[in-house]
Amino acid sequence: MTNLLIKNVRIIDPGAxxxxxxxxxxxxxxxQPAGAPLEHLTEIDGSTLIACPGLWDAHVHFRDPGNARAETQISGAHSAAAGGFTHxxxxxNTVPAIDTPELIRAQIEADLPVKILPSACISAQRRGLELADLxxxxxxxxxxxxxxxxxxxDDDLMRKAxxxxxxxxxxxxxxAVISSIAKRGIIREGxxxxxxxxxxxxxxxxxxxxxxxIRLCQETGCPTHIQHISCAASVGLIRAAQRAGLPVSGEASPHHIAIAVEDIPGDDGNYRMNPPLGNLEDVRAIREGVLDNTLAIFATDHAPHTAETKTNGFARAAFGVVGLETAVGVSWKIMVEEERMPLMDWVTRWTVAPARLLNQPLPSLAAGSTADLVLIDPITPWTVDPDKFKSLSRNTPFTGWKLNARPVLTICGGKVSFNTLLGDYED
Ligand SMILES: [Zn+2]
Incomplete structure (x- = not known):
């Protein structure tokens, strides 16, 4: 287990x-509490770094079981750790889909450098015909x-669920995408x-x-979380529902706050995701929704795909982009640097807010806690190079982006899970 002294670091602990x-x-x-003995600890100079609880991503796709060439639990976990994530x-939507208790337990019991909190299908085999054994x-x-x-x-089935x-x-x-309206649509107008x-x-x-x-949430009172919001009007609907007291929440993905359909540089499948990138007005509204807490969490929708399914142009590409290893840098650039989001709020959106949404114990840096934390370097510029990803997949729209913030050390469950500071340190 880890034995470290991180000295003189800016500690942001939203729970406290x-x-x-x-x-x-x-x-x-x-x-340990302040004043605890310091013998036999490896020391890190934290004076230019930020320490916060390990990040939570409430929306990732590890292609395991089913597509081990795109991502496995192990490669996905290392990608998460490199992105600063502990949960x-x-x-x-794996193959098979996760709709049995055995498949849930297999994920929970995996010994990985990230803690997996699995979600399960609503409908059996995700077919939308009958409910799984919820x-x-x-x-x-x-x-x-x-x-x-x-x-x-199916309204009746969702009401029952x-x-x-x-x-x-x-x-x-x-x-939230109605297929009969979306039809074969893959990109917003432009x-x-x-x-x-x-x-x-x-x-x-x-x-x-x-x-x-929102209507079904009102009927049933069930906490309802809308994933990867891409439209300005969706943000407005969620805001109004929250003001009416409904337990509706929403998430913002880094790609939906960072890139508009107007920014897509050409026929590049790495800009294809579902729902697709919004227009400039949508991007503005999603950022506003993050700032005023209508969209209380960030989530990456990390969606790995092999190269052959993403490099043959937009029309033939699979939906989705990887996001774990660019999440900190991109969300920091957009929300902290451009939108002047308070740092406490930015950390909250990646830590206690998703934990609260999921009814989980809130992450904390209090003395006595098992160490789940990330050190972020917010000032050393770096350039996104997909060949350096721990993920098995490279399908990012952020190649070549110049960013500042980056995780440099992650500790998950009391063990170092990602380390760029300590050479071959082993705990
Ligand atoms: Zn989705």
């Missing part, structure tokens, strides 16, 4: 509401219920769609889905 400069002492993987919520899945440890990758469009989820003290996470004759994704496909989910 503190932002102070000080030392962090970790012995045998446990955070990730895996989506159930009580069994929640009791096995599923932290949320979702058919992510697709929406559960929400009533069960509420009774189980769980929550529904929704990929010059790129016209130039390459790509089928257009109408924003109503998401907006009407959000409207439907």
């Amino acid at each position: 509401g503190t932002d102070i400069k000080g030392d962090i002492i970790i012995r045998d993987g446990v955070i 990730v919520v895996t989506m159930p 009580p069994a899945l929640v009791h096995a440890g599923a932290v949320a219920l979702t058919d992510d990758g697709a929406m559960l469009e 929400m009533l069960q989820a509420k009774a189980l003290n769980s929550l529904i996470m929704e990929h 010059a790129t769609a016209q130039r390459y004759n790509l089928p257009v994704f109408p924003p109503e496909a998401e907006i009407e889905a959000v409207r439907r989910d």
